[in-house]
Amino acid sequence: MTHFILATAGHVDHGKSTLVRALTGTDPDRLPEEKARGITIDLGFAHLSLLSPSGQSFDVGIVDVPGHEDFVRNMIAGVGSIDLALLVVAADDGWMPQTEEHLQILEYLGVGRAIVALTKCDLGDPERVEANVREKLRGTGFENAPIIPTSLHTSSEELRSAIARELAQLQPQQDIGKPRLFVDRTFTLRGPGTVVTGTLTGGTLQRGQTVFSQPRNLPARIRSLQTHGREVDQAGPATRTALNLPELTAKETIRRGDVICLGGFEPVTRIGALLRSSPRLRQRPPLKSGAVLYLHLGTTRVSARIILPDRAKLRPGEAGPAEIRLTTPLLAFVGDRFVLRDPSERHTLAGGVVVPLGAAPLLSASDALDGWVLAEIQRQRVLRRDAILRASCFSSGEIDAALQKLEANGKIVLTNEFAFVAEAWRVARQRAVDVIAHEHETHPERAGMLLSELRAALNEFPECMIEEIVSDLCASDFVKVHRFIAKRDHRRRLPPQIEVIADEIIRGLSGNPVDPPSQRATTSQARAAIDFLIGQGEVVQLAPDVFVLGSAFAEMKQRAADFISAHGRATVSQLRRELGTSRRIAVPLLELFDKQGFTRRVGDERVLVR
Numbered sequence: 001m002t003h004f005i006l007a008t009a010g011h012v013d014h015g016k017s018t019l020v021r022a023l024t025g026t027d028p029d030r031l032p033e034e035k036a037r038g039i040t041i042d043l044g045f046a047h048l049s050l051l052s053p054s055g056q057s058f059d060v061g062i063v064d065v066p067g068h069e070d071f072v073r074n075m076i077a078g079v080g081s082i083d084l085a086l087l088v089v090a091a092d093d094g095w096m097p098q099t100e101e102h103l104q105i106l107e108y109l110g111v112g113r114a115i116v117a118l119t120k121c122d123l124g125d126p127e128r129v130e131a132n133v134r135e136k137l138r139g140t141g142f143e144n145a146p147i148i149p150t151s152l153h154t155s156s157e158e159l160r161s162a163i164a165r166e167l168a169q170l171q172p173q174q175d176i177g178k179p180r181l182f183v184d185r186t187f188t189l190r191g192p193g194t195v196v197t198g199t200l201t202g203g204t205l206q207r208g209q210t211v212f213s214q215p216r217n218l219p220a221r222i223r224s225l226q227t228h229g230r231e232v233d234q235a236g237p238a239t240r241t242a243l244n245l246p247e248l249t250a251k252e253t254i255r256r257g258d259v260i261c262l263g264g265f266e267p268v269t270r271i272g273a274l275l276r277s278s279p280r281l282r283q284r285p286p287l288k289s290g291a292v293l294y295l296h297l298g299t300t301r302v303s304a305r306i307i308l309p310d311r312a313k314l315r316p317g318e319a320g321p322a323e324i325r326l327t328t329p330l331l332a333f334v335g336d337r338f339v340l341r342d343p344s345e346r347h348t349l350a351g352g353v354v355v356p357l358g359a360a361p362l363l364s365a366s367d368a369l370d371g372w373v374l375a376e377i378q379r380q381r382v383l384r385r386d387a388i389l390r391a392s393c394f395s396s397g398e399i400d401a402a403l404q405k406l407e408a409n410g411k412i413v414l415t416n417e418f419a420f421v422a423e424a425w426r427v428a429r430q431r432a433v434d435v436i437a438h439e440h441e442t443h444p445e446r447a448g449m450l451l452s453e454l455r456a457a458l459n460e461f462p463e464c465m466i467e468e469i470v471s472d473l474c475a476s477d478f479v480k481v482h483r484f485i486a487k488r489d490h491r492r493r494l495p496p497q498i499e500v501i502a503d504e505i506i507r508g509l510s511g512n513p514v515d516p517p518s519q520r521a522t523t524s525q526a527r528a529a530i531d532f533l534i535g536q537g538e539v540v541q542l543a544p545d546v547f548v549l550g551s552a553f554a555e556m557k558q559r560a561a562d563f564i565s566a567h568g569r570a571t572v573s574q575l576r577r578e579l580g581t582s583r584r585i586a587v588p589l590l591e592l593f594d595k596q597g598f599t600r601r602v603g604d605e606r607v608l609v610r
Ligand SMILES: Nc1nc2c(ncn2[C@@H]2O[C@H](COP(=O)(O)OP(=O)(O)OP(=O)(O)O)[C@@H](O)[C@H]2O)c(=O)[nH]1
Pocket: 010, 011, 012, 013, 014, 015, 016, 017, 018, 019, 038, 039, 040, 041, 065, 066, 067, 068, 088, 119, 120, 121, 122, 123, 150, 151, 152, 153
């Protein structure tokens, strides 16, 4: 069973609702006012099961839209995520203003396929109107759409098979793991409570799942769900779905225009866009930069200021980038299509697609995703891989493929977790190599560069980038030793002027190795010399100014071990006497032994740790 959504379109009174009733047996006009006036005001819904010529079964959710020019807003809400349009033209009336406007809206919203139903063939001149319709479709995406003559008085069988033939050629909507239900109706049932209905796209919703109503980010659990009046455990893309969300109280908290989705998405008040104005449009008024218009996306309509960065006006037939500032937050995914209408709601001025802010206009659709991914990373310089275009109409597989391609083209650098702009990465990495080399040159006595100093030297780059660069360096010619990073071939050595001081220190400690005089390192050179000697193991530091030669330390350790094993335990003064040293040396020496886990203090005595 493959699911599709079909919506009607076309001028008022051309027979859309009559056709839906003929196809499905359901009268889509459900409001008393609609029945009274004989026109459709709001969206109507029906359901059709079809078999394709090859035996495939299709489950088709049908949305019937109003044709009257006062209700274009409702029409747009109905055709947001459909697979196939049924464009209705009455043979006695021909191509009319809303036939044209609806056609443009379908194109702006990216509807790829349509069937034209030529209705009221019992009244008009079908041949002449068909030729005219064919003419009108020339140059649009629906140029080759089948035109099927129909009438109230004849069977709808031919139309039914035309629909099945078209659907058989369609790619079913993808499950990208990001379900969104664009709410078009909410009502409250005594008992179950709030129910919302809408067209589900982009993924699957399940019973028991916690969802969020956007843009107000209200959490709710799905107690039950239905498609076409049947209770189901889950619903997938391209299904008309009803959700029972008892935690939301319908009237105040949820209404048409809201979106039900999973967690992790945030509504925005600024979006990037590429706009397109139909060449067929004789637009009055023109779309001017700075204008405040209505933006229709999904089932919602919000007021928005349109900024055109590169032109004063968008003329018919033109396309260009825009920044859109919204007066109320909107959940918009990159890749979403929308329509712009003038504030008096008389004219459809343009259509567009949501892109990352700052994305350059792209001509070829095949590069669009790569360009959008790159724009996202460029805007932030670095992004966690799992955050890139999360709010988009693309699956994580598609985004990952785009990342690999950008990496292969040298535009970005990828690590397990992050994506970086290649240029920033290259600059930062080179800076790291340079500062480490400089550190080795100016301080050859040091083990390397302190990582904290490296971070400080690169502080204009993001922390995570520095961490990844350190890992990258250490995978090649660099090593990390404790808190230092150094070139793998770095050998510590002393500059000549410090070597003289180091020699003096060694001489000072050698006179009486077990009880040498204190050493106070007052100059930075003396400190560098001592650090070096400690690093090399030539000197061991016992207390702030107390040092012994490494060899003396090893010897005293051995003698202490022998003495304690012979006696089982020993006091500080016993060991001081045994080692021939002073309390000044013995006390910190034994504390260091304790710290090294060589001895342990028991009362006033030391024992050996086994
Ligand atoms: N003679 C004739 N009348 C038709 C035919 N199809 C529809 N009608 C009539 O045309 C009128 C309008 O039909 P609807 O189906 O309500 O038209 P619609 O396109 O849904 O109108 P809106 O939803 O208001 O835009 C009704 O009175 C229908 O009975 C047809 O094939 N032949």
